[in-house]
Amino acid sequence: MPSDSQEINVDLNPNEHSAIKNETNDVKKEDVKYVASNGAPVGLNADQRIAFALRDFLVDGSPSMVLEDDGPSPSSTIDYKLPYIDEIGDTGSDIIQSDGEQPQNHETDEVLNNAACRLRRWRAASRKLRRPRIINNLNTNSDCNGLVKSFNAGHTDLADRLRSLAAASNMSASAGELLSLAPPPPAATAPPSPGCLLTPSLADQSAAEYFGSSPECCTDSSVSKSGNLTGTPAPPPGPRYKLAIEGSLRVCCFQHTRTVVDKILAAKFFRRWETHVLCMLDDHVISKTPSGLLERPLSYSCMQEVYCISRWDPARKYCLRIVMPHGSLLLQANDAYTRDQWYYSIVWRRNMIRYRNFLTKSVRREVVLKELKNMVDFAMTTPLQDESVTRAPLQILTDLISEEKESPGWEEWAENISSVAAPLLAERCVNGELCALLARLCRHRPRSAPLPALAPPVRRVLTRNVDFGKAPHARQFVKDYISALSAHNSGKSLVRRFVEVTHGSRAACPHPRAAPNLASVALAAIDDHYRERPTPHVCHDAEQDVLCFADILEHMCEYDDWLVVVGGVLQPVPFSVSAMSCPQVAARLGNVLNRLAHDPRCAVHTCVAHARAARPSPPSWLRATAPTDPLVALGHEQLCQLWGDMLKTLLSCCSKRKSFLQSMSKHLPDFVIVALTGHPAALEILCLMLEWEVASGEQTQLEIIAALQGTEVGKQYYRDLCERQQTLQRLQAQGGPRRLALPVRATDADVAALLEAGALGNLECLSLAFTSVTSACAYHLIKLPSLRYLNLWATKFGDSGVQLIAEHLPRLQVLNLCETPVSDKGIEALSGLSSLRRLNLNSTKLSAEAFELLRKRLPHLQEYDIRYTEAW
Structure with missing residues (x-):
């Protein structure tokens, strides 16, 4: 083994991608003589030279592998010490060779080739696993050429791995075996960040290249290779931890930093162990009982290294080692989970302090960006899941962007930072201050803002339950981002694609808050632009910046689930008069209203009618689009067609x-104007006003008749009305039976033919039980003035028919709706039948709330049947 003063020269920059030729055949075995520990023979390639320089570590405990014929090597006469242990691997090989083992006898060229091969494999695995700290942690002294670095014996991380490889004899180590020899945990040093996929010109990209499939909104859609952040660092597989704050651990201290810790650990003997309740603060670790080994706080900045110890006595195997300048501290936990939690927590706080100090004090921007990328990778790969873990890197990013924001080059600096921090922005919720800074960037330089990097945080704001009243910066951020999208050459397609990605590829958006948030942002932007505008509208160029928000409302109507949300938001008419008087905004509103008017769902098309919580002026879209005095700047023909479609x-x-007709009686001039265009809805309403005697006054009736006779279609409607009036007079004439029951096969057509056959003015009891009639026959039933008893048991009579009967048959006393599809919507309309005495709602969709309301409004109700309902 080498001595403390011995240096090993290692070339860290060999050309690994070039083909490495085996040159051992050209070198004769007898020519390779090792006369000194540091003398390398001629004719070795780069990897063989590295292996030769580290030959003393290839066999555990061997001072020299090959001796000269004439005497021992000078290196064998030195009193070698055991190497200083930098860190002990917690996975993989647990082999610890003793000092008494004999070195393995290998031929020189075979040893060098095997060592070089293992070294190449280990280097490739380290590079593939993105673990540069395995080599970078060594004490290095760069030479003048920058290619050769000198390693002293203080750190033997690389040597330990080579020794472990050599201990396996001639067996080749696979990538998995090499991985098991690498002790640094995956979260201690994160892989490099892939950055953000940007191109110099946003106008040259298609809409799909700006936004890939959102991982939040479209999890099952196809992912665009250039749109999303592919290769984003992810936490390692395994358990997740909360950030440790307080816990009880056992502590042991060594008053040295570089000693044979592995031998001391293997000896199972320590000076003393103390139990402390440790508290992790922002800057240091303290004990609640500051005495003994932890009399002073343990600062994170003084920690040189932190790692887990696993190759040890089973009774004391859950330990952490913290290397300090003047000693080593061992922390023992009760289980592996607690040990790993404290390990990741200490590493997190230690690195956050280092990143904060470096990023806020460094002057060179390229160095700051490189270190920022390392921080982003570290934050993305840590297995800690805690609010502070999310808040700390975002606060550092906010402080970094906010510096010198009044300088001329701030926009370019903010763009670079946002691009580097794209993975962090995609996975973490941004705070209010950071939203304001990103919104400022989009507002100042919309065409050069890093839109792909800002798309994930914008979608996160929209899809989360955000209260824009308490977070105005978040709404401003979304607004400025959409404005930046529309500022490009393909702005319309980008805005459409943004709405598409936010909704997702499914039939229904998985995030219920996305549609209300997006609609509120669009309405607020339009209202802010037109609020102070004069009422006589004057077109100007600034309107182009706000038309994208009207386009968003139009694009949202393309999705059925969002159409309900848009209709509910637009029902109170939230636009100012100056906004609706703009022709370009009015054209888009016309398309939105057209979609609302043609939707068959009641929750959608009823949004164009009057709302109770509407503004005094205008109360509804029927009033805003009235042809006589329109507030929406549309053409006359388009207004008449839209108004008629709503009706x-x-x-x-x-x-x-x-x-409904009585509430619309004040719009009689509008009905007349639309009827003169031949719209069937207006003609039908005018006929119903005459038939149901809604229009009072002879002068009003004459105006309606004149409007009906103004067109050929209107004349046909008027002739049909006259025939129905004559049939009604015959039907309501005195005579006919008092009781009538139709057979089981009867349909709506049979009911209509029966009522037109003769006089039924005396009919009081009608039974349609078990027939095939529907709500369509209610239009004929309301013509029976003397009807008191109506049996609709087991029919398809629905809510619309019940509502029509409740308004036109106020004398009804007995009603049987057993086993019909009526719901609370139709049952609540029965509260207007003050003469009702008996009611059967057995096996219907009645709820308890609707029944309680019905009982309060019908105090004279004597008998009722609510069995097999929710109110039972």
């Missing part, structure tokens, strides 16, 4: 009621 959807659903 058509409302009439085909559950709004075909007297109350």
Whole structure:
């Protein structure tokens, strides 16, 4: 073994990618004579020279491998000491050779070749595993050419591994065996960061290259190779730990730093062990009982090395070793999990202090960026999962970006930092101050901002439950990011792709907060831009910056699950008058309203009607798009078509009621204007106003008749109305049976034909039980003025039919809805039947809340059946 003063010259920069030729055949065995420990023979390649320089470590405990014929080597006469142990591997080989073992006898060239081969494999495995600390931790002194470094015997990390390899004789070590010999834990030194995939010109990239599939929103979609952050460092497999704060550990101290610790550990003898309750603070570790070995705080900055000890006595195997300037400290835990938790926690705090001091005090920016990448990799690969673990690196990043933010080159500096910290931003939630800085970067230089690096934190803000009232910087960050997207040449496609990635590839977005957050950001941006604008709109170039948010609302309507959210957000008409008077914004709003009007779901198309919590002006989109006095700057024909489509959807659903027509009676001029364009919905409503006597006054009725006769389609509607009135008069004439029951095969058409056959003015009891009638027959049932008893047992009568009956048959006393698909929506409408005495809701979708409300509104209800319902 080498002495303390002996130096070993090692070339650390051989050309590993070039083909290494075996030159041992050219060198004669008899010519290779080792006359000194540090004299290398001629004719060896780079790896063989390294192995020759470390030949004393190839066989454990052997001072010299080959002796001259004429006498011993001078190195064998030196009183060698055991090497200083830097760190002890916790996995892999547990072989400890004794001093009494004899060295292995090998031929010189075979030994050198085997050592060189093992060295190459170990170097390749170390490089592949991204563990530069295995070599970098050695004490090095660079030569003038920068290619050769001198290693003293203080650190024998590389030598220990070569000795372990040589102990395996001629057996070749695989990559897995080499991995087992590397003691540094995976989180102690992180692999290098892949950085952010950026190109010089964002305009040259397609929309898919800006955003890959989001790991949060589209987990099952195909991933774009250039869009997402491929190769992002991940924590090693295994358990996860909380950051250690306090715990009870046993402590033992050695008053030396470089001694034969492995021999002392193997001797099972120590001076003394003390039990302390240790507390980990931000800068040091203290004991709650500061006495004995831990009388003074243990500072992280004074720790030279921290590693686990596993090759030891089974009774004391859960230990950590902390190397200090004047001693070594052993911390013993009760189990391996606690030991690893304290190990990762100490390493975390120690590295965070080092990164904070270095990044805030260094002047050279290229050095700062390199160290920042190391910090990002370390934060991404640590197995610790704690809030402070997330907060500490982000705070360092925030402090780094906030420095000199008023200088002229701040934008470029912030871009470089954001690109390097892209993996950290993709996996951690950014704080408010960092959101403000990133928003400032997007606002000042939108076309050169690192958009792929900022996309993950923007999506994280949108998909998490964020209260923008308490986090205004987060909303500003999302707003400025979207503005930066639209500022590029392909801004429209980028904005569409952003909405697509945020939603995900599934039919329904997995994040319920994404749609409300995105819609609120878009509405706030539009309102901020048009709030102080004068009412007479004047187009200007600044409107191009805000049109992207109107595009977002339009793109959100392409998804069925988000259409419900957009309709609910837009129901109170949240736009100012100046915003709706802009033709470009109005065109996009027209497309949104068109999607809402043609959706068959009640929760969507009812959003265009009046809302209780709406603003006084305008109360609804029907009022904002009224053709007589429109607030939305659309063409006349487009307004009439849009307004008529809204009415058509409302009439085909559950709004075909007297109350809806009575509330719309003040819009009679609008109905007349739309009816003159031939829209069927307006013509039908005018006919219903006459048929149900909603329009009061002879002058109003004459205006409706004139509007119906103004077009050929309107004349046909008016002729059908006159025929229905004549049939109604015959139906309501005195005569006919009082009780009537239809057969099981009866349908809606049979009910209509029966009621048109003759007078049924005296019909009081009608039974349609077990027939195939639906809610469509309610339009004919409401023409029976004397109806008191109605049996709809086991039919397909739904909510819309019940609502129509409740408004037009106020004298109904007995109603049987047993085994029908009615729900709370239709049952609540029965509260208007003040004459109802008996009600059967057996086996319906009645809830307990709806039944309690119905009982309060119908105090005269005598009998009811709610069996097999939630209210039972």
